[in-house]
Amino acid sequence: MRTVQSAARPPPGGPLMTRPPVRTGSAGAAGAVHFSLLGPLTARRDGRELPLGPRKQRLVLATLLSRPNTPVAVDVLTDAVWPDDPPRTARKNLQVYISAARALLGPAGDGGADRLVHGCGGYQLRIAESELDTLRFGALARAGRAAAERGDVAGAARLLREALDLWEGPPLHDLRDSAGVAEEADRLEARCLTVYEDWAEAEIELGRAAVAVDGLRDLVERHPLRERLRAAWMNSLHQSGRQAEALAVYDDYRQLMARELGLEPSPAMAGLYRSMLGRGREARRPAVSRETTCPVALPAGTGAFTGRREELRDLLDVLGGGEERVVVVSGPGGAGKSALAVRAAQLLADPFPDGRVHVRVRREDGTARGRAEILAELGRWCGVAEARAEAPGPVAGAEVPASAGALAALAEAWQEWQARHRALVVLDDVPDEACVRGLLPRSGKCAVMVTARGQLPGLAPVHRIALPALADGEALELLGKLIGAGRLRTDPGAALRIVRACGGLPLAVEVSGMRLAVLRHLPLAEYADRLDDPSAALDELVAGDVSVRHRIASGWRDLADGDRWVLGRLAGLAEDGCFTLDRATVALGCGERAAIRAVESLIDAGAVTSPAGEVTAHAALYEVPRLLCLFAREQAATGEQGAGALGPVAGRTGAPAVALSPG
CATH class of the missing domain: 1.10.10.10 (Winged helix-like DNA-binding domain superfamily/Winged helix DNA-binding domain)
Structure with missing residues (x-):
């Protein structure tokens, strides 16, 4: 495993980039094959690179590897190899390429079973996480984000850096002349950029901005309109004492946006610029207690966040203006309450300099967490540790008060902290008023965003925002982000039927998009017919472990x-x-x-x-x-x-x- 200090090297694809040693992972058996898509397509066995054959065979292999452990239809493979005019012998040629790939790759690691199998859904390449860099990359990225949500920023930075060590340049850059492979490569690169942004923000939070400055500069040059990259670059320059350069980054971006798109930078970006004006170097350094830091514990936002413009503007205006201390965002399950709250919290850094924290009020099984458990987690984030007991509780890294007296002391310490600070707390998925009533600020400048399925009428006075169903245009925009605008345009009428059959519920639209992104052979009209059937609609709205039902x-x-x-x-x-x-x-x-x-x-x-x-x-x-x-x-x-x-x-x-x- 590489250490965090290695992060000072150029970003993936830079001139000094070299391939790291092959990671055998758990597969570890002699003859194990290791595949890489995060760069040129390669396969290695026992450290030796395998010849993957002619270009068309490599296109077939790249398409199968980009959908690991998932049946890939023959039509999808055909489109990847012959996008314009497939020959009459296309299916026969595909069988030849598949046969050659079987001989080259050998059996899978699970007892010698066939690695490449054929079923009613198409060809499926069986692959373990340790055998494919994209699967390993995704696992490390998820672990890093989970660490960040727990408040382990150092652990998050280490895991995200380990994921980035697998990224070696533009994914599949040797096969991008195939439209199907190019689309998959663009998706992989977007994932890598998001993880790079997560890592850079973690390093900045730790006061180690210097390790990210050069890499961020190189990536901004390649992706000049990617705002989150540019914001991270500004923050890293500012924390490194290079304020003039940080301000120049914003000015260049503002001119580019006006010239290329006729737009202004977002309010969040403009707020970051204003916060840097007139201030000298304020680099944060690792602190010994949470009282001396600004806790930021927000989940990673979803790249598919769409719509809710009026509600988001309402949240920013109300919370940013200091008019209200408590806002309740309500709506049915899957309406996008959490995504909206996290998005708003990400944009509200300036009004809440003492931190922004996200706490789930339910456990994974849907049951409510106890008040003591939530207070212990809040205390861990904000340094309110005076009343913790010695016995460990169910919250990672936190402890639950062992007695009523300890609970009362911790509750009072939490109220005192809120009175002295200006922070934003998101209490997510609240079952009822009793779960949060004692957590809301009695005085001071702290604010709380509460998300709940019900209206929580017993909480007053609060500002209320109810999330309706997405309008047709917003729902179509969300679906297009997941399946591609080009595919959406192939049958706009069917796409409209899909989002209406989902009732405009963001979760249902997202699940539909996730399914269609995998079932690329499925016509939109056929999927719309399935959703229109009342007896089958809920059965169709399942994607992996995400289920609307x-x-x-x-x-x-x-x-x-x-x-x-x-x-x-x-x-x-x-x-x-x-x-x-x-x-x-x-x-x-x-x-x-x-x-x-x-x-x-x-x-x-x-x-x-x-x-x-x-x-x-x-x-x-x-x-x-x-x-x-x-x-x-x-x-x-x-x-x-x-x-x-x-x-x-x-x-x-x-x-x-x-x-x-x-x-």
């Missing part, structure tokens, strides 16, 4: 039993999920007042949407979002409207909002 089920468990029964009845009112109060009254078999209370309980829980403007309850048109509607009908059809089939109810448990009989 799973996310909806988590929200379903949050509902009280009575609310589930009400939602099941309301979901059956109409195909489009819309209903009036009169229809709800009939479906629920109760009086109007009881129906109003039942519907408004679901609005509070984020399960029913209501009009944005003021309108009487009797005249309003309510709606159950399409995918939640489909899920609720599934539960009603199987008689699983209570807690039984989905496990214990978490969050909004207890008696229903109104006494309604299902009989």
